[in-house]
Structures are given as C-alpha cells and as structure tokens.
Amino acid sequence: MSRIFVGLETSFVYDLPATLDQGSIQKDKMNGIAAPLFHPRFTRDDHELSDTRDGPQARSDLVMDSRSWTMSVVGNISKWIDMDAATLDTRLSAEKQSNIRAPMEFDPVMGHRAAIMMETDDEEDGDLSDPWKAWDSLRARCEYHPKLHVALEITADLPSAEEIQRWLGEPVKAAIIATNVFLTNRKGYPALSQRHQTLMAQLFQHKIQFYLSGRPRHRGKILPYVQYLHFLYSKRPSQDRKAQFEAPYLDYLQAPLQPLMDNLESQTYETFEQDAFKYNQYEKAITKALEQTPEDKESVVMVVGPLSRTLSLLGSFGDNELSPECLDGAQDFCRVDGVSIPRVYTSFVTPVMSSKLWNEVKVYDSLKSFETPYVVRLTQLLRVGAHPELLPVHSSKIKLTD
Structure with missing residues (x-):
C-alpha cells in the first residue's frame, strides 16, 4: 500500500455528491467521508408520532453512482440513536426496532463497505466503562461475527502501551483522529506528539482507514492535517527484501x-x-x-x-x-x-x-x-x-x- 486512506468523519453533510466531487473532500485530497445515513429531522420517537411523518428517512441512492457509494462513503449510525441514554424516553426511542435496524439494513443496500456505530456509554457499569471490555461484551453477544470490527477513536490522552497493544490484537479497521489532538509546530502547522507518532507507526502496519473529525484549528483548513498524515506514512522505514516477501x-x-x-x-x-x-x-x-x-x-x-x-x-x-x-x-x-x-x-x-x-x-x-x-x-x-x-x-x- 503506497498511500493511506484518509477521510473526513462528520455529523452532517448538506449535499453529499457536491462534497465528494467539488467540495472539501476533493479539494483537501481526501479519499472519502463517514457521515450519518439518516437526516436528524427524521428522528423517530417511542410514541409513534414520527411514524406519520412524510418523506424518506435518507437521501436517495440515485444521487451518486454505486461506485461512489461503495468506495467513498461509510455510513454512521446516527448519534441520536443512544441505546445507553440515562433518560427513559430517549432510550426507548433508540431501542425502537425501526430506529436501530433501519440504518443498518439500509447500509448494505447502498453498497457501503462498512457502517460505524457509536461506542457504549455506561458510567454505572464499571466493567463496560472500559472500552475494550465493552467491545468484548458486544462481540460476544454477536457470537464473534467476522464482519464486526473496531474503529479506534484517538484521543489527546493515550492509554498505556499495554492497553494499546491489546487493541492492536483486535480487528481494527479504522482510526478516527480529532483535530484537537494535533499540536502546532514552529511553522504553525499541525503535528502530533511523539507518543501519537509512535501509535500511528503501529497503525500503519495494519491496512486500516484514517478519518479526521472536528473543526480545523490550523490555517489551510483540513488539508494540512491530511498532508501531515501522509508525511508520517512516508517516514516509515522502507521494507527490506524479507518484509516484502512476508507481506x-x-x-x-x-x-x-x-x-x-x-x-x-x-x-x-x-x-x-x-x-x-x-x-x-x-x-x-x-x-x-x-x-x-x-x-x-x-x-x-x-x-x-x-x-x-x-x-x-x-x-x-x-x-x-x-x-x-x-x-x-x-x-x-x-x-x-x-x-x-x-x-x-x-x-x-x-x-x-x-x-x-x-x-x-x-x-x-x-x-x-x-x-x-x-x-x-x-x-x-x-x-x-x-x-x-x-x-x-x-x-x-x-x-x-x-
């Protein structure tokens, strides 16, 4: 893999085709986007009032060709579908069958290679407050389905090296990096700390996709972040004959x-x-x-x-x-x-x-x-x-x- 996949993770896209073809994705030299499948105005409730709402829940699949849907778009399960909400009404709304199943059933119809679901947020359960234990519990309930993978959210404060290594033993397919994780170098451009660079070098060894999230905090909008990730990737030691043979x-x-x-x-x-x-x-x-x-x-x-x-x-x-x-x-x-x-x-x-x-x-x-x-x-x-x-x-x- 001569280059890495760098995309944008966002909570809302007004015009998806324009964003991919003429918008920030194209201008900032990104490979794709991770965006919600359903518009927030189509939020469903547990009182069946929203069931009478006119209009489709998602944009038409005809706005783009199938190749664009497959190669450039990853569907996000909407964040308002909160299965662990503290309030009963919100939780009942999320648990409603049409809320959680509709986007997951819609995703493969569109030809998406993956869909991202938000992590659990259970502060009362001490075991599930550990992200890895929450993941382990989820996959056990799903009977270790081979199509269930991990998207790591890279934060400013990294866990211990042992915990990172534990995650690297899992089927990691994507890493989401918030713009507030980046520092500013002497020239005013984004850069990562040494620990984050070490983590990125480990992730580069696996064929995963990288997504940037959050508002740009440096000049040049999102492009400098994309260029920096490609720069880190280019600094990898070149593969010797043994590594090329083993690949x-x-x-x-x-x-x-x-x-x-x-x-x-x-x-x-x-x-x-x-x-x-x-x-x-x-x-x-x-x-x-x-x-x-x-x-x-x-x-x-x-x-x-x-x-x-x-x-x-x-x-x-x-x-x-x-x-x-x-x-x-x-x-x-x-x-x-x-x-x-x-x-x-x-x-x-x-x-x-x-x-x-x-x-x-x-x-x-x-x-x-x-x-x-x-x-x-x-x-x-x-x-x-x-x-x-x-x-x-x-x-x-x-x-x-x-």
Whole structure:
C-alpha cells in the first residue's frame, strides 16, 4: 500500500455528491467521508408520532453512482440513536426496532463497505466503562461475527502501551483522529506528539482507514492535517527484501508442509530459500567450522540429500517436519571430530490472542481445527504471557559447534 486512506468523519453533510466531487473532500485530497445515513429531522420517537411523518428517512441512492457509494462513503449510525441514554424516553426511542435496524439494513443496500456505530456509554457499569471490555461484551453477544470490527477513536490522552497493544490484537479497521489532538509546530502547522507518532507507526502496519473529525484549528483548513498524515506514512522505514516477501503471508494460517511425506514442487523450495536469515546463519556456521580445521588436515563436507531439503528439516515448533537429530544414521559416516550444524536449537512457546486468526479457525466449526498446528507470520496479535524456553535439543554423538 503506497498511500493511506484518509477521510473526513462528520455529523452532517448538506449535499453529499457536491462534497465528494467539488467540495472539501476533493479539494483537501481526501479519499472519502463517514457521515450519518439518516437526516436528524427524521428522528423517530417511542410514541409513534414520527411514524406519520412524510418523506424518506435518507437521501436517495440515485444521487451518486454505486461506485461512489461503495468506495467513498461509510455510513454512521446516527448519534441520536443512544441505546445507553440515562433518560427513559430517549432510550426507548433508540431501542425502537425501526430506529436501530433501519440504518443498518439500509447500509448494505447502498453498497457501503462498512457502517460505524457509536461506542457504549455506561458510567454505572464499571466493567463496560472500559472500552475494550465493552467491545468484548458486544462481540460476544454477536457470537464473534467476522464482519464486526473496531474503529479506534484517538484521543489527546493515550492509554498505556499495554492497553494499546491489546487493541492492536483486535480487528481494527479504522482510526478516527480529532483535530484537537494535533499540536502546532514552529511553522504553525499541525503535528502530533511523539507518543501519537509512535501509535500511528503501529497503525500503519495494519491496512486500516484514517478519518479526521472536528473543526480545523490550523490555517489551510483540513488539508494540512491530511498532508501531515501522509508525511508520517512516508517516514516509515522502507521494507527490506524479507518484509516484502512476508507481506502476502501476514496473519494467514497455513498448514505445515510435510517434505518427507509429500513430493514438494521446486517452487516450494524456492520459497524456503527466501529465508535469508537461516541461510546466512548456516553460511557463518560452515565458515567457522572450516576455519577450525588444522592446516595439515583435509576438510570433508558431507551434505545429506539436497541442501534445500536438509535445511527444511529444521521445522517449526513441534517438529512438524523433522529435526536434525533424526538423521542419526548419517552420524556413523562422520569422523570423531566431525561437526554438526546446528549444534543446538530451542523452541519457545507463548500464549497469544488474535481475533482475526480465531475467526478464521472458527469458520471450520470443528474442535479439531482449534487443536491443529498452523504456520503463520503473526502481526495482529497480543502476547499475553512470557516466552518460556523449552528444553534445548542437542546432538550427542559428534562434536558440536555454533
């Protein structure tokens, strides 16, 4: 992703097509808008008086083509639909079936990719006053529906690093940044604090959308805020070869390969060879071993089977492929001072939480799927424990070296 998606989050839009084509969205180089689906004058009450009101609840879908609705508009569930209101009348009005269901049913009809619903606001319930616990309660009630995602509202006061990391383990799809979060730099333009910049760098690692909300507080209206977010994104470290190779596999569950049971294609082994770190370490180890050979002796290097296959035997945790010590028979052909590479390897285990991966396994609707080992390059996760080191595995028959 060469650029990020930056849009505007607003509570009211008078003329949506004009705003997108000739208005602030186009002029300020934004990608889209998040706006209420229903006009506030069509607020429904619990006394059925509003049911007789003439006119549609929302603007016509014909004001724009379907591509504009799909690519540029995210629907906001109106803020006046307050399910947690303190007053009974307001709560009953919000709970009325037509109020909460109508916009949610209307949203997919328009082809919107998402709809944003406001967070709960329950000051009396201590558990639900924690945003993450409120989110966890909501998704549990929705049976962990895979289409339920998180839009983070970035505030001036950020929570602890641990709490931020917990959110990064959730299916975050959007971040809403208020203009009052931005500071003013020496040139009079908006800028974020160092902690906020660190958070943005973490969010950039996930393919999410960013929305600006609130009135502009700097010259140039909303454009300087958009330019600043793109500037932060451009400051990201460029991806090395390893990162580029891993990009398609991030947070993607894969069944472990079985090279001794299945005849793998050469393309698969070419993929193995992209692991530059492993190959570099083997090269260093072989060089070190050869340097230890006395000058008056001849070095003999034995490769058991094709090199790529031998290296692939050092599998993931749980020996899903095979391990070097399983080549026990080959050790009989080595000299007394023979060298085994690697001399030792250790597995580590730690509990993690990843809503995305859990939902992927949940699709199979089988307990076996939850107890099956997978190979995955994790990024969208929360590590909830330490990294205990398991028993190292050594070779015992021949001399060992790093």
